[in-house]
Amino acid sequence: MRGEIHRINGIDAPEHGQKCGKWACGKAATDALAELLTGARVDCVIHGRDAYGRAISTCVVNGEDIGKLLVERGVAWAFLRFSDAYAQQQLDAKSRKLGIWSGDYQTAWDFRAERWSAAARADDAPEGCPIKGNISKNGRIYHAPWSPWYSRTRINTAKGERWFCNEAEARRAGWRAPYWR
Secondary structure (H helix, E strand, O other), X not given: XXXXXXXXXXXXXXXXXXXXXXXXXXXXXXXXXXXXXXXXXXXXXXXXXXXXXXXXXXXXXXXXXXXXXXXHOOOOEEOOOOOOOOHHHHHHHHHOOOHHHOOOOOOHHHHHHHHHHHHHOOOOOOOXXXXXXXXXOOEEEEEOOOOOOHHHOOOOHHXXXXXXXXXXXXXXXXXXXXXXX
């Protein structure tokens, strides 16, 4: 399980580069997760795999359910379309106007869909394949349209850089997502 990519079951958090008004809600979600995981033992139960090959998992740190903690803190939505596991925690966070519930913010899934649509319409992206595969001193890194570095990334196919149609394709080709910290 070490090195496995897990998607926390039942939640969806803002993308790292996502802003909620002036608040960097995506960075806040990343930081909240990093705070929970730093120096801790994480145990995960895998429930299945998503379309990108990631393990869909319920993960626990120090006896606490990570998804539950993130929703309680208002840095993730309960992903009710797929699970009602954290519906009560979401109602509580919403009633207390915590984090993502302190304003009228765009959900992560709407943010990604909007960015994907705009990137797919761009002149330089091949149809339906707007993920940028960039080669840098840090290796082969892919940038999805919601990456904070997406707009600054240029593809030079002569250097071996390329476009991908989805994240699973990029990973299978040996590219990795950017590190957020």
